[in-house]
Amino acid sequence: MQALTPMNPTSGYTRGLPRLHYRVQEPSHGGRPGQTFVLAHALGCDLSMWDELAGHLAQHGRVVLYDQRGHGASAAPPGPYTMAQLADDAAGLIDELRLGPVTWIGLSMGGMVGQELALRHPGRVRALALANTTSAYPEEARAGWAQRIAGIEAGGLEAIVDGALQRWFHEGFHAAHPEAVAHWRRRVLACDAAGYVACCHAIAGVDTTARLPRIAVPTLVIAGALDQGTPPEMAATIARAVPGARLVVLPGASHLSVLEQPVAFREALHDWLLAVPA
Numbered sequence: 001m002q003a004l005t006p007m008n009p010t011s012g013y014t015r016g017l018p019r020l021h022y023r024v025q026e027p028s029h030g031g032r033p034g035q036t037f038v039l040a041h042a043l044g045c046d047l048s049m050w051d052e053l054a055g056h057l058a059q060h061g062r063v064v065l066y067d068q069r070g071h072g073a074s075a076a077p078p079g080p081y082t083m084a085q086l087a088d089d090a091a092g093l094i095d096e097l098r099l100g101p102v103t104w105i106g107l108s109m110g111g112m113v114g115q116e117l118a119l120r121h122p123g124r125v126r127a128l129a130l131a132n133t134t135s136a137y138p139e140e141a142r143a144g145w146a147q148r149i150a151g152i153e154a155g156g157l158e159a160i161v162d163g164a165l166q167r168w169f170h171e172g173f174h175a176a177h178p179e180a181v182a183h184w185r186r187r188v189l190a191c192d193a194a195g196y197v198a199c200c201h202a203i204a205g206v207d208t209t210a211r212l213p214r215i216a217v218p219t220l221v222i223a224g225a226l227d228q229g230t231p232p233e234m235a236a237t238i239a240r241a242v243p244g245a246r247l248v249v250l251p252g253a254s255h256l257s258v259l260e261q262p263v264a265f266r267e268a269l270h271d272w273l274l275a276v277p278a
Contacts, residue, residue: 086112
């Protein structure tokens with residue numbers, strides 16, 4: 001990887017397959033990074049979901065953002081995908097960039113990848129923050145994923161985008177920030193539809209609950225009090241299963257809590273990081 005300069009993010013693509021687009025931001029203080037953060041986005045989003053948080057985290061270490069397969073500027077190989085494949089992608093990125101054990105911050109699909117990464121590749125993770133995510137879906141929710149896939153196959157991403165936005169942001173956010181909602185609508189529609197569907201298959205099949213007690217790193221679980229897609233009860237299941245995990249429920253937050261409540265999200269993360277051993 002080429003030399004980086006502080007506050008001058010560098011973008012690139014992994015050499016391994018699938019080729020993943022990433023962005024690296026070195027510490028803003030210009031010194032050697034004390035830790036490395038890897039941030040993984042939600043289904044239908046891309047690495048720009050983390051832009052604001054990345055600027056704050058760069059005060060403390062190196063920050064790596066990446067587009068998951070089927071999203072953003074990354075490759076979209078034929079699916080369906082599994083969560084194990086997405087976790088192996090993440091491990092490959094960590095290894096290729098020689099990041100060492102990382103503090104993983106994942107939201108929704110990114111949180112599912114983080115669980116699987118910590119279980120399949122424990123040496124790559126030093127701490128784990130899991131936001132607005134789940135370790136498994138009940139049968140009725142899996143049926144809902146099947147309906148979403150069928151809707152996309154019949155009518156493209158236009159068929160599901162508005163329903164997704166209703167889950168992502170609560171009514172007050174829609175009213176106060178229509179430009180942000182419109183931006184993320186465009187981002188969903190810019191996704192590779194086949195890659196999106198392939199990731200839907202991985203999400204529908206997520207199943208880590210019984211294995212969570214094997215996670216042996218400091219873990220923060222963040223939920224949105226208004227989240228309908230992955231409600232606080234799902235977060236509580238993860239927090240109970242992972243030894244020593246901390247649970248934080250953010251008031252006034254739906255599914256994309258880092259966008260709806262950026263300050264509260266950042267403060268919850270900061271308070272937790274203070275307790276994570278260096």
